[in-house]
Amino acid sequence: MSNSRPLHRGALIASLTLAVVLLAGCQGSGGTSSSREGYFTWVDDQGRVQHSRIIREPEPETEDPRPDPEHPSPSASDENAEFNLENYPDGNELERRGYVRPGEPQPYFTWQDADGNIRTSYYQPDTRSDVEKGRIKPPVQLTPASIYQRSDSPDPVVEREGGDPDAFAILGVETAGDSFLERWAENCCEDFGRGNVEGWHSDREFGLTVDDSSPVHSFITGHSHYRLVRIPAGAGRRDFIMRLRSFAREGMFVPSVAFLDATMKPVRIVTDLVADYVPETWHRRGYLESFIPVFPGHGERWMVIFTRDEDLRGQTVIEDKRGPRAIKHSRQGELGLAEIRER
Structure with a gap:
């Protein structure tokens, strides 16, 4: 026969109270609990006090988002952060490659064929500029030339005492009153007659012929036929770029151009033009x-528009x-003039 007896109601309440006190004491005691583990106390059906260990999952540590200046991040000390052409390639070179780095796969696109299969096709990025693609016109490049222009400065260039005139000529330093x-x-050109004058056409290219019927003048650069062209002027008239073509036909007229003011006095001379030769086609002559x-x-x-004796002694090799x-x-030739405006 068992000696166990059911607990009196008062004893049971006392036991439960003791369990609560013990639970609070165990959880608050530094010797029997920590932030990661503890115990709870309970009474079984026989009235005995039991203790069970509480096992908790470790909480993740919160990282400080602010960098520690004394401990640099691994990426900052990683060897890939070195400044070299592999990790930091030249931007222009990378653009020419379509922004595909060496060793990286080519870009691709996926598509579905007629049978419903998914296909992958690699392609080379189009790295041409808008000018090369023909979307925009390239800027006009002025032709290199020798330019002699009237100075707006009131003080003439004076000859330097003890200077070497040959050295001045090599350096382009001209003495006062003796400029080209x-x-x-x-x-x-004050005595030029204005009867044989060609008017300017802003809306189209127009032609000029230099032949035996053209006026002749003895310039300091040589005896030459010439053509006189009126430059359009007026309120709001803007500066522009002239395209000058000299067509090849049993010879080539090599032009030089002098610009005059309203009193027919020269203000600028453009000569020694390094012109480009455009080859002939089935419908057009070279020029x-x-x-x-x-x-x-x-x-x-x-x-x-005139030519020089030294130009007549030369030739154009194509x-x-x-x-x-x-x-x-040649002393004669056919010319084409047009007005080009930069937008």
Whole structure:
């Protein structure tokens, strides 16, 4: 026969109270609990006090988002952070490659064929510029040339005492009263008759013919046929770029251009033009092409197109499907003039 007896109701309440006190004491005691574990006390059906260990999952540690200056992050000390062409390639070179780094796969796109299969196709990015694609026109490049221009400075260039005149000539330093423009203007162009004048056409390219019927003048650069062209002027007239073409036909007329003011005095001379040769096609002859700025807003009212003796002694060598070929320079020729405006 068992000696156990059911607990009296008062004893049971006392036991439960003791359990609560013991639970609070165990959880609050530093010796029997911690922030990660503890105990709870309970009474079984026999009235015995039991203790069970509480096992909790470890809480994740909160990282400080602020960097510690004394402990740099691994990425900052990683060898991949070195400044080299592999990790930091040249931007222009990377753009030419379509922003595909060496060793990386080519970009691709996926598509579905007629049978419903998914296909992958690799492609090379189009790295051409908008100019190369023909979307926009390239900017006009002025033709290199020798330019002699009237100075707006009231003080002339004075000769330096003890200077070497040959050295001044090499450096382009001219003595007062002896500049090329002033010497060229001594016999040009106040006496030019204005009967044979070509008007300017802003809306289209127009042609000029230099032949035996053209006026002749003895410039300091040589005896030459010339053509006189009126530059458009007026309120709000802007400066522009002139495209000058000289077509090849039994020779080539190599032009130089002098710009005159309203009194027919030279203000600027453009010569030694390094013109580009555009080869002939089945519907057009080859030609030399130059781009020259014109400044009506700065007083330029006339232009004189002529050639020099030293140009007549030269020749233009071209390369075509028949091989290299020389085109002799001539006193006569056909020209095309057009107004080009930058937008």
